[in-house]
């Protein structure tokens with residue numbers, strides 16, 4: 001499949017490119033600066049395209065079958081940018097995908113996005129942005145998968161996860177394992193039109209996904 005990756009230069013995005021290099025998929029990496037291109041191609045991007053989620057990205061998405069959204073304004077920006085990128089940027093990309101006939105959209109959301117007001121106060125604007133984007137995706141008519149990781153770490157991945165529609169206990173997960181989950185979702189239809197939480201666990205990623 002031709003996969004459009006928003007957030008390809010990010011930490012999960014770069015792990016995903018490495019994982020995808022071993023797959024049959026073509027990874028088109030959205031970047032904001034031309035100098036990000038060579039390194040991402042080295043990692044595994046089939047091609048890089050310039051664009052900004054705060055603008056129209058339709059030109060950059062031409063010919064793709066699937067979108068993976070793993071972008072985010074990050075912890076150092078204010079709430080305005082969180083709305084602009086995590087919410088409105090995601091929504092714009094979904095609407096563009098649908099208008100272009102791209103049928104599948106895989107979203108990196110966050111645990112607790114289901115009930116933002118139950119999250120820590122300082123994260124509520126972020127959780128609401130994720131929540132609103134997820135709700136838009138669910139109603140979009142796109143074939144969606146919403147992946148809701150717990151707290152991300154830079155530990156080496158174990159390839160083993162706990163994956164459920166709704167987990168009661170918050171947990172952590174290495175970014176590398178989130179990337180593995182995204183690739184497994186891409187290669188399966190088990191998670192079509194599904195939402196799930198994921199943290200580190202005991203089950204190999206593909207088995208955990210098959211048991212969803």
Ligand SMILES: NC(=O)c1ccc[n+]([C@@H]2O[C@H](COP(=O)([O-])OP(=O)(O)OC[C@H]3O[C@@H](n4cnc5c(N)ncnc54)[C@H](OP(=O)(O)O)[C@@H]3O)[C@@H](O)[C@H]2O)c1
Pocket residue numbers: 006007008009010011012013030031032033051052053054069070071072073074085086089108109110111148149150151152153175
């Ligand atoms: N931190 C956590 O514990 C946690 C938990 C659950 C879920 N998440 C979610 O996980 C996802 C990825 O996390 P991460 O650690 O990989 O994030 P990251 O390293 O901060 O990467 C974010 C990426 O988004 C890109 N981006 C930001 N604004 C953009 C724009 N306007 N147009 C195009 N691209 C833009 C950045 O581009 P540049 O490289 O050009 O800056 C960067 O590549 C995010 O959606 C985040 O909300 C995080």
